[in-house]
Amino acid sequence: MSAGGGDDRIREFTEFRERMNERILAEPNQVVRRFFALDTQAYQAGVLDVATKELLGLVASLVLRCDDCIGYHVARCREAGVGREAMFEAFSIGLVVGGSIVIPHLRRAVDFLDQLEAGAPAPAEHAHD
Amino acid sequence: MSAGGGDDRIREFTEFRERMNERILAEPNQVVRRFFALDTQAYQAGVLDVATKELLGLVASLVLRCDDCIGYHVARCREAGVGREAMFEAFSIGLVVGGSIVIPHLRRAVDFLDQLEAGAPAPAEHAHD
Amino acid sequence: MSAGGGDDRIREFTEFRERMNERILAEPNQVVRRFFALDTQAYQAGVLDVATKELLGLVASLVLRCDDCIGYHVARCREAGVGREAMFEAFSIGLVVGGSIVIPHLRRAVDFLDQLEAGAPAPAEHAHD
Amino acid sequence: MSAGGGDDRIREFTEFRERMNERILAEPNQVVRRFFALDTQAYQAGVLDVATKELLGLVASLVLRCDDCIGYHVARCREAGVGREAMFEAFSIGLVVGGSIVIPHLRRAVDFLDQLEAGAPAPAEHAHD
Amino acid sequence: MSAGGGDDRIREFTEFRERMNERILAEPNQVVRRFFALDTQAYQAGVLDVATKELLGLVASLVLRCDDCIGYHVARCREAGVGREAMFEAFSIGLVVGGSIVIPHLRRAVDFLDQLEAGAPAPAEHAHD
Amino acid sequence: MSAGGGDDRIREFTEFRERMNERILAEPNQVVRRFFALDTQAYQAGVLDVATKELLGLVASLVLRCDDCIGYHVARCREAGVGREAMFEAFSIGLVVGGSIVIPHLRRAVDFLDQLEAGAPAPAEHAHD
Numbered sequence: 216m217s218a219g220g221g222d223d224r225i226r227e228f229t230e231f232r233e234r235m236n237e238r239i240l241a242e243p244n245q246v247v248r249r250f251f252a253l254d255t256q257a258y259q260a261g262v263l264d265v266a267t268k269e270l271l272g273l274v275a276s277l278v279l280r281c282d283d284c285i286g287y288h289v290a291r292c293r294e295a296g297v298g299r300e301a302m303f304e305a306f307s308i309g310l311v312v313g314g315s316i317v318i319p320h321l322r323r324a325v326d327f328l329d330q331l332e333a334g335a336p337a338p339a340e341h342a343h344d
Numbered sequence: 345m346s347a348g349g350g351d352d353r354i355r356e357f358t359e360f361r362e363r364m365n366e367r368i369l370a371e372p373n374q375v376v377r378r379f380f381a382l383d384t385q386a387y388q389a390g391v392l393d394v395a396t397k398e399l400l401g402l403v404a405s406l407v408l409r410c411d412d413c414i415g416y417h418v419a420r421c422r423e424a425g426v427g428r429e430a431m432f433e434a435f436s437i438g439l440v441v442g443g444s445i446v447i448p449h450l451r452r453a454v455d456f457l458d459q460l461e462a463g464a465p466a467p468a469e470h471a472h473d
Numbered sequence: 474m475s476a477g478g479g480d481d482r483i484r485e486f487t488e489f490r491e492r493m494n495e496r497i498l499a500e501p502n503q504v505v506r507r508f509f510a511l512d513t514q515a516y517q518a519g520v521l522d523v524a525t526k527e528l529l530g531l532v533a534s535l536v537l538r539c540d541d542c543i544g545y546h547v548a549r550c551r552e553a554g555v556g557r558e559a560m561f562e563a564f565s566i567g568l569v570v571g572g573s574i575v576i577p578h579l580r581r582a583v584d585f586l587d588q589l590e591a592g593a594p595a596p597a598e599h600a601h602d
Numbered sequence: 603m604s605a606g607g608g609d610d611r612i613r614e615f616t617e618f619r620e621r622m623n624e625r626i627l628a629e630p631n632q633v634v635r636r637f638f639a640l641d642t643q644a645y646q647a648g649v650l651d652v653a654t655k656e657l658l659g660l661v662a663s664l665v666l667r668c669d670d671c672i673g674y675h676v677a678r679c680r681e682a683g684v685g686r687e688a689m690f691e692a693f694s695i696g697l698v699v700g701g702s703i704v705i706p707h708l709r710r711a712v713d714f715l716d717q718l719e720a721g722a723p724a725p726a727e728h729a730h731d
Numbered sequence: 732m733s734a735g736g737g738d739d740r741i742r743e744f745t746e747f748r749e750r751m752n753e754r755i756l757a758e759p760n761q762v763v764r765r766f767f768a769l770d771t772q773a774y775q776a777g778v779l780d781v782a783t784k785e786l787l788g789l790v791a792s793l794v795l796r797c798d799d800c801i802g803y804h805v806a807r808c809r810e811a812g813v814g815r816e817a818m819f820e821a822f823s824i825g826l827v828v829g830g831s832i833v834i835p836h837l838r839r840a841v842d843f844l845d846q847l848e849a850g851a852p853a854p855a856e857h858a859h860d
Numbered sequence: 861m862s863a864g865g866g867d868d869r870i871r872e873f874t875e876f877r878e879r880m881n882e883r884i885l886a887e888p889n890q891v892v893r894r895f896f897a898l899d900t901q902a903y904q905a906g907v908l909d910v911a912t913k914e915l916l917g918l919v920a921s922l923v924l925r926c927d928d929c930i931g932y933h934v935a936r937c938r939e940a941g942v943g944r945e946a947m948f949e950a951f952s953i954g955l956v957v958g959g960s961i962v963i964p965h966l967r968r969a970v971d972f973l974d975q976l977e978a979g980a981p982a983p984a985e986h987a988h989d
Contacts, residue, residue, distance in 0.1 A: 235967035238974070244945075246515045246952035247966075253511065254960045257440040257504045262430045267396055271434060274400045275407045275441040276961070278830070280668070281925070283964035284441075300631075301391045305400060307633035311386040312404040312413075314794070314830030315641045316663065319670035321634075322622035329625070364838035367845070373816075375644045375823035376837075382640065383831045386633045405832065407959070409539070410796070412835035429502075436504035443923070443959030444512045445534065448541035450505075451493035458496070515956040520946045525912055529950060532916045533923045533957040536701070538797070542957075558760075559907045563916060565762035569902040570920040570929075572665070572701030573770045574792065577799035579763075580751035587754070644827040649817045654783055658821060661787045662794045662828040667926070671828075687889075688778040692787060694891035698773040699791040699800075702899045703921065706928035708892075709880035716883070762902045769898065773891045 225327070225335045228283070258291070266295035270305050277309030280320050286327045290337035293328075302328060354456070354464045357412070387420070395424035399434050406438030409449050415456045419466035422457075431457060483585070483593045486541070516549070524553035528563050535567030538578050544585045548595035551586075560586060612714070612722045615670070645678070653682035657692050664696030667707050673714045677724035680715075689715060741843070741851045744799070774807070782811035786821050793825030796836050802843045806853035809844075818844060870972070870980045873928070903936070911940035915950050922954030925965050931972045935982035938973075947973060 240248055258268045269291040276284035292302060306324065310317050331337060369377055387397045398420040405413035421431060435453065439446050460466060498506055516526045527549040534542035550560060564582065568575050589595060627635055645655045656678040663671035679689060693711065697704050718724060756764055774784045785807040792800035808818060822840065826833050847853060885893055903913045914936040921929035937947060951969065955962050976982060 231971075232964075232967065235971055238970055239966065242948055242970075244948040244952055246511060247948065247955060249507070249511050249514075250952070250955050250960070251963075253504060253507050254440055254963070256507075257437050261433050262427070263399075263433045267399065268433070268437060270392075270396065271399060271403045271437045272441065275403050275438065278404045278832075279407055279441070279961045281961050281964060284961060298391065303629055303631040303634065304390050304392045304397070307631055307637070308386050308397060308400045309404065310634060310637050310830075311383055312401065312408070312830050312832055314826075314828050314833070315637070316666045316668050316671060316794075316828055317830070318638075318641070319619075319668060321626065322619065325625055325629075326618075326622055360842075361835075361838065364842055367841055368837065371819055371841075373819040373823055375640060376819065376826060378636070378640050378643075379823070379826050379831070380834075382633060382636050383834070385636075407961075408832045410832050410835060413832060432500055432502040432505065436502055436508070439505060439508050439959075441959050441961055443955075443957050443962070444508070445537045445539050445542060445923075445957055446959070447509075447512070448539060450497065451490065454496055454500075455489075455493055512956055515953050519949050520943070521915075521949045525915065526949070526953060528908075528912065528916060529919045529953045530957065532920050533954065536703075536920045536924055537957070556907065561758055561760040561763065562906050562908045562913070565760055565766070566902050566913060566916045567920065568701075568763060568766050569899055570701050570703055570917065570924070572697075572699050572704070573766070574665075574699055574795045574797050574800060575701070576767075576770070577748075577797060579755065580748065583754055583758075584747075584751055641827055644824050648820045649814065650786075650820045654786065655820070655824060657779075657783065658786060658790045658824045659828065662790050662825065665791045665795055666828070685778070690887055690889040690892065691777050691779045691784070694889055694895070695773050695784060695787045696791065697892060697895050698770055699788065699795070702895075703924045703926050703929060705896075705899070706877075706926060708884065709877065712883055712887075713876075713880055762898060765894070765898050765901075769891060769894050772894075 225286075225330060228286070229336065232283070264295075266292065266297050269295050270297060270301075273302075274305050274309045274312075277306065277317055277320060277324070278313035280313070280317060282320055282323050285320055285324045289324055289328050290331060293331055294337065299328070299332070354415075354459060357415070358465065361412070393424075395421065395426050398424050399426060399430075402431075403434050403438045403441075406435065406446055406449060406453070407442035409442070409446060411449055411452050414449055414453045418453055418457050419460060422460055423466065428457070428461070483544075483588060486544070487594065490541070522553075524550065524555050527553050528555060528559075531560075532563050532567045532570075535564065535575055535578060535582070536571035538571070538575060540578055540581050543578055543582045547582055547586050548589060551589055552595065557586070557590070612673075612717060615673070616723065619670070651682075653679065653684050656682050657684060657688075660689075661692050661696045661699075664693065664704055664707060664711070665700035667700070667704060669707055669710050672707055672711045676711055676715050677718060680718055681724065686715070686719070741802075741846060744802070745852065748799070780811075782808065782813050785811050786813060786817075789818075790821050790825045790828075793822065793833055793836060793840070794829035796829070796833060798836055798839050801836055801840045805840055805844050806847060809847055810853065815844070815848070870931075870975060873931070874981065877928070909940075911937065911942050914940050915942060915946075918947075919950050919954045919957075922951065922962055922965060922969070923958035925958070925962060927965055927968050930965055930969045934969055934973050935976060938976055939982065944973070944977070 236251075240251060258265065258272060260268075269288055273285065273288035273292055276288055289302065306321055310321060365380075369380060387394065387401060389397075398417055402414065402417035402421055405417055418431065435450055439450060494509075498509060516523065516530060527546055531543065531546035531550055534546055547560070564579055568579060623638070627638060645652065645659060647655075656675055660672065660675035660679055663675055676689065693708055697708060752767075756767060774781065774788060776784075785804055789801065789804035789808055792804055805818065822837055826837060881896075885896060903910065903917060914933055918930065918933035918937055921933055934947065951966055955966060
């Protein structure tokens with residue numbers, strides 16, 4: 216999901232992600248496995264709905280500048296019904312809080328969003344699935 | 345807003361914050377002034393409402409571990425009607441995304457929230473006020 | 474645990490830490506509670522012994538520049554039998570990996586270590602205790 | 603601009619950068635657009651000249667470890683007349699402040715600089731152009 | 732150098748800084764000592780003059796958000812003849828690159844600069860002095 | 861060493877790394893060269909053995925999220941006799957301290973480790989070799 220991208224990139228990233236999640240969860244390390252479970256639990260609907268929680272995950276990923284995480288939450292936001300305009304409002308907060316250093320990640324986020332809107336397949340649900 | 349805290353701390357912080365904002369905005373540097381204006385504009389109601397935007401600012405501040413910013417957004421969230429349970433759901437996402445390194449800031453965030461709920465005065469609205 | 478320090482500072486920090494941990498764990502947020510439990514579990518003896526794991530926690534805290542976390546792991550390392558020379562070797566790796574931006578935290582870490590060696594009380598075991 | 607690189611990589615990066623800037627600025631989000639304008643304004647000549655400001659942007663990008671930003675400022679520095687020796691002095695400050703974690707980015711920065719000196723086309727001026 | 736500040740704060744910080752530097756350099760750890768020496772060497776005049784190098788150190792410290800480092804480089808910049816307007820141009824680049832998360836540190840930087848201009852004593856030269 | 865990977869990726873990365881180290885050390889900048897030497901010295905056996913020091917470098921790299929550094933220390937740990945289970949315990953501490961933002965880097969770290977165990981060639985010893 217670096218410069219360029221495109222449909223194949225998303226597919227390649229998704230396959231790598233799922234294959235490695237399986238590898239990691241097959242390992243007998245309970246702390247890692249519980250962390251993955253907790254990561255899923257954190258985004259389940261509570262007082263805040265799924266869309267809001269995924270937006271929180273998206274902005275956290277933007278300011279920490281993790282392309283894989285940003286792409287993941289952009290996809291999850293879309294599935295939870297977050298529209299393009301709302302997504303850009305979240306982007307704008309990430310940009311103001313995190314600064315211009317966020318811009319290269321914003322470019323890739325918008326590219327990723329464009330591809331999802333054009334019909335590219337989204338990565339499967341949370342880390343341990 | 346480091347270890348300890350209390351009503352006087354919030355007042356001291358609020359006064360320092362307002363005094364320095366005035367100093368900074370009195371300076372003839374247009375980039376800095378425009379940045380402060382943009383910081384305010386980013387949190388105004390749009391497709392996303394103010395409560396959601398302040399929650400985004402809160403989680404971004406948590407994972408970037410800035411106590412002053414966290415305290416500020418906790419206060420703004422409360423004013424926008426975000427309840428304690430919703431606040432903790434946002435905290436939990438910040439904690440999972442940002443890791444245990446966030447815990448000392450979470451302690452101070454909860455201490456700050458407790459003080460606001462006990463009646464301490466909140467810092468005034470965004471950066472350039 | 475900022476500039477200055479001393480015995481009272483450690484006591485004040487320790488009391489604040491324990492009081493807030495209780496507040497946080499009294500909250501009905503399962504993700505936060507499970508995270509605190511996981512944080513404790515991660516440092517229990519496994520193939521790696523406790524001293525090595527606490528050193529890992531110490532260097533991670535140094536490069537992420539969290540004074541409270543550094544102080545906590547310095548105390549835990551000492552209890553696990555890590556001597557001053559070994560501690561400085563860990564500090565030196567944190568300094569080289571993290572850069573000169575780590576120096577102010579190194580100063581406070583050494584001050585904290587000096588106080589522990591002079592008999593100051595250490596903070597209690599992991600986050601949720 | 604990851605491991606490897608070469609003339610095509612710079613061209614691919616530059617095209618992606620310009621295409622996505624256009625996409626982003628076509629979006630009706632005023633905060634994002636104003637941020638891009640401010641990003642350009644910050645580097646215009648003032649009391650400090652353009653070369654000094656681009657060096658500031660370069661070191662900030664190095665310690666925050668953003669390859670795209672580093673490459674961009676390396677190109678701008680060159681255009682503003684910053685020579686190779688001065689560039690390395692800036693690199694050395696970024697390395698000492700940011701630590702060994704900066705080294706992989708330094709490698710790519712030097713590779714990028716080598717390519718520019720060998721005649722590769724530089725990315726166009728600031729973010730919103 | 733947290734919220735509040737004032738002449739005593741700078742004195743307290745300076746004394747702590749010098750005392751701990753001595754403690755650290757008295758330790759028989761060659762890596763740490765060499766790092767401190769390298770930190771000093773990095774800011775010596777070369778192709779770039781001292782003022783430019785200190786501005787680079789200042790902006791790096793701003794975007795990495797280290798108050799002690801920022802205060803130190805603000806003092807060094809002043810000694811190297813950097814005026815208030817130039818300092819604010821450097822601040823504005825740090826603010827745009829690093830985002831609104833830099834604002835609390837900017838407040839303390841301006842407060843520190845105000846105190847230096849009002850006659851407060853500056854911390855002594857680089858880390859190992 | 862981004863999504864995908866494989867034997868060629870490691871070879872390409874290793875070649876790029878060695879070529880650029882040579883380029884950088886050929887440059888007449890003493891601060892950069894001394895930094896590279898110090899980076900090597902920090903991991904030499906002392907009171908702590910090489911395996912422990914490389915584990916410290918690994919966890920520091922994980923929480924700072926630098927793929928190249930992680931891959932490098934994974935290879936060095938293996939050479940120093942650190943087994944897969946111990947490696948995962950170090951990973952789990954990096955994950956808990958650094959949060960879910962570390963997960964994409966953990967995936968690539970495990971992929972890299974798998975390839976080393978399958979016989980891929982490891983990058984040569986420290987930075988300036």
